[in-house]
Amino acid sequence: MRILILGGDGYLGWPTAMYFSARGHDVGVIDNMIKRQWEAEVGAEPLFPIPTLTRRVSRWRTATGRNIESFVVDIARNPRGLYNSLQQFKPDTIVHYAEQPSAPFSMRNRDACVETMTNNVAGTLNLGHAMMSACPNAHLIKLGTMGEYGTPNIDIEEGWLEITHKGRSDRVLFPKRPGSFYHLSKVADSQNLEFMCRIWGLRVTDLNQGVVYGVNTEETAISDDLKTSFHYDAVFGTVLNRFVTMAAVNFPLSIYGKGGQTRGYLNILDTLRCVELAANTPAKQGEFRVFNQFTETFSVAELAERVVKVARQLGLKVSAENLENPRVEAAQHHYQAANSALLSLGLEPRLLSDAMIADMIESVRRSSDSVQKESLKPTISWRQ
Amino acid sequence: MRILILGGDGYLGWPTAMYFSARGHDVGVIDNMIKRQWEAEVGAEPLFPIPTLTRRVSRWRTATGRNIESFVVDIARNPRGLYNSLQQFKPDTIVHYAEQPSAPFSMRNRDACVETMTNNVAGTLNLGHAMMSACPNAHLIKLGTMGEYGTPNIDIEEGWLEITHKGRSDRVLFPKRPGSFYHLSKVADSQNLEFMCRIWGLRVTDLNQGVVYGVNTEETAISDDLKTSFHYDAVFGTVLNRFVTMAAVNFPLSIYGKGGQTRGYLNILDTLRCVELAANTPAKQGEFRVFNQFTETFSVAELAERVVKVARQLGLKVSAENLENPRVEAAQHHYQAANSALLSLGLEPRLLSDAMIADMIESVRRSSDSVQKESLKPTISWRQ
Numbered sequence: 001m002r003i004l005i006l007g008g009d010g011y012l013g014w015p016t017a018m019y020f021s022a023r024g025h026d027v028g029v030i031d032n033m034i035k036r037q038w039e040a041e042v043g044a045e046p047l048f049p050i051p052t053l054t055r056r057v058s059r060w061r062t063a064t065g066r067n068i069e070s071f072v073v074d075i076a077r078n079p080r081g082l083y084n085s086l087q088q089f090k091p092d093t094i095v096h097y098a099e100q101p102s103a104p105f106s107m108r109n110r111d112a113c114v115e116t117m118t119n120n121v122a123g124t125l126n127l128g129h130a131m132m133s134a135c136p137n138a139h140l141i142k143l144g145t146m147g148e149y150g151t152p153n154i155d156i157e158e159g160w161l162e163i164t165h166k167g168r169s170d171r172v173l174f175p176k177r178p179g180s181f182y183h184l185s186k187v188a189d190s191q192n193l194e195f196m197c198r199i200w201g202l203r204v205t206d207l208n209q210g211v212v213y214g215v216n217t218e219e220t221a222i223s224d225d226l227k228t229s230f231h232y233d234a235v236f237g238t239v240l241n242r243f244v245t246m247a248a249v250n251f252p253l254s255i256y257g258k259g260g261q262t263r264g265y266l267n268i269l270d271t272l273r274c275v276e277l278a279a280n281t282p283a284k285q286g287e288f289r290v291f292n293q294f295t296e297t298f299s300v301a302e303l304a305e306r307v308v309k310v311a312r313q314l315g316l317k318v319s320a321e322n323l324e325n326p327r328v329e330a331a332q333h334h335y336q337a338a339n340s341a342l343l344s345l346g347l348e349p350r351l352l353s354d355a356m357i358a359d360m361i362e363s364v365r366r367s368s369d370s371v372q373k374e375s376l377k378p379t380i381s382w383r384q
Numbered sequence: 385m386r387i388l389i390l391g392g393d394g395y396l397g398w399p400t401a402m403y404f405s406a407r408g409h410d411v412g413v414i415d416n417m418i419k420r421q422w423e424a425e426v427g428a429e430p431l432f433p434i435p436t437l438t439r440r441v442s443r444w445r446t447a448t449g450r451n452i453e454s455f456v457v458d459i460a461r462n463p464r465g466l467y468n469s470l471q472q473f474k475p476d477t478i479v480h481y482a483e484q485p486s487a488p489f490s491m492r493n494r495d496a497c498v499e500t501m502t503n504n505v506a507g508t509l510n511l512g513h514a515m516m517s518a519c520p521n522a523h524l525i526k527l528g529t530m531g532e533y534g535t536p537n538i539d540i541e542e543g544w545l546e547i548t549h550k551g552r553s554d555r556v557l558f559p560k561r562p563g564s565f566y567h568l569s570k571v572a573d574s575q576n577l578e579f580m581c582r583i584w585g586l587r588v589t590d591l592n593q594g595v596v597y598g599v600n601t602e603e604t605a606i607s608d609d610l611k612t613s614f615h616y617d618a619v620f621g622t623v624l625n626r627f628v629t630m631a632a633v634n635f636p637l638s639i640y641g642k643g644g645q646t647r648g649y650l651n652i653l654d655t656l657r658c659v660e661l662a663a664n665t666p667a668k669q670g671e672f673r674v675f676n677q678f679t680e681t682f683s684v685a686e687l688a689e690r691v692v693k694v695a696r697q698l699g700l701k702v703s704a705e706n707l708e709n710p711r712v713e714a715a716q717h718h719y720q721a722a723n724s725a726l727l728s729l730g731l732e733p734r735l736l737s738d739a740m741i742a743d744m745i746e747s748v749r750r751s752s753d754s755v756q757k758e759s760l761k762p763t764i765s766w767r768q
Binding site (some may be wrong): 010079102108109110112113114118121125126130132133152153155163164165166168169170172173174175176177178180184187188191192194195199200207212267295309328336374377382383 | 497502513538550561568582714728768
């Protein structure tokens with residue numbers, strides 16, 4: 001297939017581009033590198049030095065003989081560039097990761113809140129319009145997040161809910177109650193995409209992804225130049241990636257509050273497989289399809305305990321500490337979320353094992369001199 | 385009270401400002417006049433010449449001896465100006481009308497879609513942040529729309545829904561399925577405001593307003609210079625205002641499709657009273673309160689029939705015609721929406737009477753030479 005990866009310079013975008021390229025597909029990437037600016041704004045840097053997209057594409061060609069076409073376009077602010085890219089590349093599948101991806105970043109201040117919201121929402125609106133102009137039959141795979149749902153007291157279904165109220169029934173978008181402006185931007189995206197499917201016949205799969213962890217994929221392991229931008233800092237690092245980094249550098253694992261927050265998680269390798277499964281069985285014309293993309297759930301305290309146990313088995317001195325929660329979120333809550341759609345398409349979950357945790361810790365330890373410990377502690381409060 | 389009206393140059397904002405000023409409150413208005421630009425972009429103009437906000441404020445002072453303080457600020461793009469206005473005026477109530485208000489405008493093209501979404505969403509986000517900085521205890525009355533709900537097959541409640549699913553219960557935001565990018569911008573506002581109430585303790589009343597009709601209020605009738613910007617065109621004119629204008633100028637009433645679309649309606653005088661009722665009994669700290677603000681429901685065909693009947697009684701030759709619906713919306717649908725909250729606060733609805741329709745037609749007829757007939761026909765399609 002001809003598959004275009006939006007946000008192809010990022011933690012998930014770049015591995016996704018290589019994954020599809022390695023499997024013989026024609027791959028293009030779009031990015032405007034703004035995440036590198038955002039990282040610098042908050043003083044964060046990836047664990048490994050990340051070459052420019054140009055150099056990574058070139059290195060990939062050298063290593064594999066395969067071409068990845070790259071477009072440097074700001075999809076939120078340069079709609080004509082986006083239209084032109086779609087017209088030139090003619091994708092039949094688009095994977096859209098090109099959004100500001102951090103909840104804490106969006107809660108920094110007014111400016112970051114509005115930038116997150118307008119960047120993410122305008123980018124996705126531009127994309128819908130550009131697809132209608134250039135490739136109305138292409139299948140859009142949009143990355144959302146399980147955090148869109150929040151932690152309702154009812155079971156979470158996959159995007160839609162069959163509801164009966166006062167004796168009448170309807171199928172409605174699952175009611176959302178997210179926990180940050182970042183998550184709110186994804187809620188708006190989902191609403192907007194459902195509308196574009198409904199009135200224009202766009203075909204969309206919204207992947208409400210859990211918290212991703214992992215350092216490497218098959219393709220990032222080929223060369224240091226092909227690594228992905230692994231983040232461990234309190235702004236862009238996801239919790240398990242942070243915890244393994246803390247363990248690797250002998251920094252107490254920071255549990256926000258008592259750690260009762262339960263969320264869905266998945267391995268970065270499963271992210272790639274889920275996107276592939278969605279791409280291989282596209283949404284129908286006019287269908288707004290939602291998959292919950294996670295393989296298992298953990299509380300934060302459970303994750304910390306797992307990492308501490310494995311780190312100690314590796315001979316590391318490590319402990320966990322409870323910080324006052326900088327976020328506003330339920331300390332204890334119901335959490336039961338459906339995730340059968342991707343399983344029924346053939347996903348075979350790589351569940352978190354002690355060996356995986358050990359492997360992640362060892363991967364980080366090899367670069368432990370690069371870890372900026374000061375960026376591990378949360379500095380952004382949800383409160384004003 | 386000290387009440388600040390955002391969008392004070394508009395169809396509802398200006399009458400609201402005068403209404404509260406006439407009742408002895410300290411009133412301020414904020415506007416950036418961008419609606420006048422949007423009107424010109426689509427070739428629309430209000431039925432009556434509308435003096436600048438400066439002149440209207442001055443005329444109001446001359447007529448009543450009362451002062452309305454005005455601030456020319458773009459709340460979406462000039463957050464510092466907004467912060468400064470709030471700090472200077474120190475409102476205890478804010479009424480927020482300052483949004484792009486037209487569904488067809490938002491469906492014109494990509495540019496208008498993104499402008500509507502980012503203008504409305506960024507303005508409201510800026511406002512929440514500015515309130516937390518300048519007046520965290522003030523009560524925000526935000527204008528939403530009944531169109532946020534769409535036309536679900538279940539009864540529409542007031543913003544929230546008590547839901548039981550698989551044996552568990554929760555109170556969730558009512559699931560929305562709106563019909564334009566404009567309506568989607570209001571859905572995003574509602575989600576964002578609920579979050580700001582939840583995490584910051586902001587107090588918000590979200591008024592999901594039906595379709596407003598009416599030419600005059602007690603205060604606009606004082607002087608021609610104090611009239612409000614009545615729109616009859618297919619972009620900014622609401623349906624009943626359009627129909628009475630068509631009747632007044634002997635233009636066939638344009639029914640989109642078969643006219644089975646049922647919506648909630650209210651008189652502009654009831655809009656003012658509803659805002660007053662909400663202001664007099666503010667939401668609690670941290671409460672995101674939603675009122676459905678309409679007094680009765682009509683189908684488009686019923687409205688056309690009412691207007692045709694009254695116009696003929698006035699001796700006008702008038703008919704209605706069915707156009708191919710330029711919008712994508714259900715031709716026939718369930719529509720049962722709750723509106724008891726404002727009634728229980730004391731609203732006494734002014735239901736649509738034949739005398740009111742006659743009065744509106746006569747008001748428009750006095751300015752019928754100004755009507756640009758070419759702007760009565762819809763030119764914007766929801767389809768691509």
